Amino acid sequence: MSDYSIQHKLAQAAAAGEAGAAAAPKIRIRNLAKIFETRRGRFAALDDVSLDIPAGSFFMIVGPSGCGKTTLLRILGGLETETHGSVEIAHSGSERPLNSMVFQGDSLFPWMTVWQNAAYGLTMRGRPRAEIEEVVGHYLSRIGLTRFKDAYPHQLSGGMRQRVSIARAFANDPEILLMDEPFSALDEQNKLLLQGELLRIWDETRKTVLFITHSVDEAVTLGDRILVMSAHPGKVKTVIDVPFGRPRQVLELRARPEYGALVYNIWEELRDEVRRARAQDEEGVRS
Template sequence: MAVVSMLSPKPNAVQDQAPVQISLRGVRKYFGSSGFVAVDGIDIDIPQGQFFVIVGPSGCGKTTLLRMLAGLEGISEGTMTISRSDPSRPENSMVFQGDSLFPWMTVYDNAAYGLRMRGVAEKDVADSVKLWLERIGLWRFRDRYPNQLSGGMRQRVSIVRAFANDPEILLMDEPFSALDEQNKMLLHEELLRIWEATKKTVVFITHSVDEAVTLGDRIMIMTANPGREKAIIDVPFTRPRNVLELRHDPAYGDLVFHIWEQLRDEVQRARLNSEGGK
């Protein structure tokens, strides 16, 4: 396992002591009769409370990996161990890429979905939904339907839907990829703000290096097709982070550059693969 440590990372003391929450050993995924290998031998340990980011070129199997963690895809080989600290809470909740809010439910009902499916008493549902919608500034839009919201607001509601469910692990699949830069920046701030209040374990998928460095504690770079681990990088920035000021830090640019260097070959390889395939 290539662990690249640069810029003398200051590992978070809490994380070093934190027990491992997600442990993957030799996890592979191939699809059906074609034998297409999407994910090829992933070994990682993600401690409790860590913001873990996976970055890689399109089609590198990162979404497949996340869907396996979410239980939406089976694992072909290897083991996936998830340690639970509180079995009464759900194991994971996912924030999906693109529009995943139910168009037939109001903002409130969408946010309450996970809790209601678990049979939580309606009074407790109301408390939790109100708390989260207020935290993200959407309480006054609670009676709106998704088609009456902007794209950024819709993504905030799907983040609330996952947080309100109070899972041990949050899985996020490129949740901001469809948003413009300015909206993205605001949502990074909001995500960090509410995440820092709960310190849940997060596995976050992105193809944006900036996003990875801004949000993550640790970043895994994946190779293209089949998806393997290329490098794991610790992000040295302390919490709480200021999304804007972070970019002022020379270490930020160095880190982004360093990751890009590793990623560039993979992106090129992915492109060659897809062109060769045609």
């Protein structure tokens, strides 16, 4: 593929995402429940969750600790099976993988270089070498790690390792990108930089993204819609539309007064759930 071809593919993907957002949802979740059997009995992680997630949207999930956010993502990623309810994902029918995940912790292969890690998904799919070189080169350039392509994970900072994880996920070209608090372990400066880089890469592709975060600021900065979940068992408390257009500049967005007002409103929705989750934890310790 030439430089033109990859840019043409990205433009097509972005256009398809925008068109899909107005059509049928990419993900339909109906009456979803998940119950775990534990030594202390049955634990309901999710209860009666119903959602429609449009194609091409950046969908954020916030909620108190233990509300089932990660369980929901793992069900969507095929790593857990629901107890009740249904999940329908509209597959395009192409050879692209259905999803890729970016985790909170370090998920790079320590014995592989930056380049090999970023190319892993494409390599496992047997893509032509020329395509792998162009796609991986493109995303390493976008995250500013081209000159580190031969480095190993232990030679990188935490922020650089997460940038490689993001490049690997986008290079694999999944239909859905699942992100579980990928920036939570980073300092504020690296977090702001990575948010900006993620937005720039996402603007090229307009993939359907589900992103878990504990940060209301991060949810408003990145998202099109924000799901606020209740304390466990996790339910849909509300879904909030983010009114800010794209492309977005992280710092400029946060300087706007309406940004602060939206963060405050979401925190108002979330605060009682955080208190309820804390009370549940304290009750669990006493029992």
